[in-house]
Amino acid sequence: MNNKQRWMGGVVLLGGGVLLAALLLKGQEEIHQNNVKTPSQAEQVQHKNANQAEMVQLQPLTVDVQTEQRLLEEQRRAREKAVAEQEARAAEFLAMQQQAEAEAARKAAEEYAALNALRSGQQQSSDNIPPELVEDEQAKQKRLAEEKAAQQKKLEQQKATDAKKAAELKAAQERSAAEKKAADEKRLAEEKRIAEEKRLAEEQRQADAKRKAEQERKAAEAKKEAERKAAEDKRKAEEKRKAEEAAKKKTEAEKARKLLEEGDKQWMVQVALAANQANADALAAKLKAKGYKVTQSPTSKGVRIMVGPSKDRDAADATRKKITADPSLNMKSAWVIDWVPLDKRD
Known part of the structure; x- marks a missing residue:
């Protein structure tokens, strides 16, 4: 076998290897397309489950613990069901990929x-290989290399897309978990606020009852004191009243006693x-000018000038003090006498 035959054989082997590589790449591309479709469906299922989970999360909160437990149990079952479906689809796609690779x-x-x-049947010489075939093989290799690079780029883009979707899914899960945590904290805070309001209301009620009881007690004491x-x-x-009646009775008794003892006696102030x-009239005029009632009584020694009469000695003595204290009258020697009118004397 000469050098041309060896070169021809190497070219044929290289072409067979390139063809085999192309077939393998084509099979991998088909498998990858199936895988690309499959994650899209899986992502739809995941998005659907995520939407369902979000719808469950967005339901109105309730303070009923049993309802919260039931909702959490439903979410757990939905997640387990979604995971089981994804695992079944992944197993199915893996089996399809293995079957495609085997095929x-x-x-x-x-x-x-x-x-x-x-190659073994023809046993051609390298001289029989036309130059066009060699050129076609080089162009084919170049095309295959470009296709391989494009396929690699496509795979990298797909990986980047998958990573991005996985990151978005993780972020959505973290956001859902954060929202659930915030909702739980809000629910706990609401329950705490309600409990605090109930406690304050109970304390206020007790304080009101105590204040009312204290007011009633004070009112009862005030009523009792009143x-x-x-x-x-x-x-x-x-x-x-009894003392006044007693004093009145005593006064009346005293008056009766004086009346019995003194009879028709009258008390006069001789001034x-x-x-x-003439002198008697002048003095009488001065006393009358002061508002006194004046009585004159002639005696063997002169005319007696008297003020009165008064019913008792105390009243007559008060009149005497008033007259002697008046400097305009200048009657310092006035005194009280018991005087009986002439018509009543024996």
Whole structure:
């Protein structure tokens, strides 16, 4: 075998390897397309489950613990069901991928065997390989390399997309968890606020009841004190009335006694003894000018000037003090006498 034959054989082997690689890449592309479709469906299921979870999360909160437990149990069952569906789909896609890879390997082996049989049957010289075939092989290799690079780029983009979706899903789960935590904290705070309001209301009610009882007690004490004071005032008024009645009776008794003892005696204040009638009239005029009732009584020694009469000695003595204290009258020697009118003397 010369060098041309060796070169031809190497070219044929290289072409078979390139063909096998192309077949493998084509199979992987089909598998990847299936996988791409499958995550999209899985993502739809996940988004659907996430939406359902969000709808469950957005339901109105309740302070009923049993309702909260039932909702949490439903969410857990929904998540378990979604995870089970995703695992079943992943297993199905893995089986399809393994089957596609086996089918691609089988086809590649068949083509490689056919190519080897063709090379061994022809046993052509390298001189029989036209230059166009060599050029076509180089263009084919270049195309395959470009396709491989595009496929690699597509895979990297798909990985980036998957990573982005996974990050979004994780962020959505974290956001849902944060919202649930915030909702739980809000519910606990609301329950705490309600309990605090109930406690304050109970304390206020007890304080109101205590204040009302204290007011009632004070009102009862005030009423009792008012009744006691009214009774005391009534007793004092009664004692005063009795004392006044007793004093009145005593006064009347004293008057009766004086009347019995003194009879028709009248008390007069003698202020002067005038030598003649002219002097007596002058003195009487001065006393009358002061508002006194003046009585004149002639005696063997002159005219007696008297003020009165008064019913008792005390009244006559008060009149005497008033006259002697008046400097305009200048009657310092006035005195009280018991005087009986002439018509009543024996």
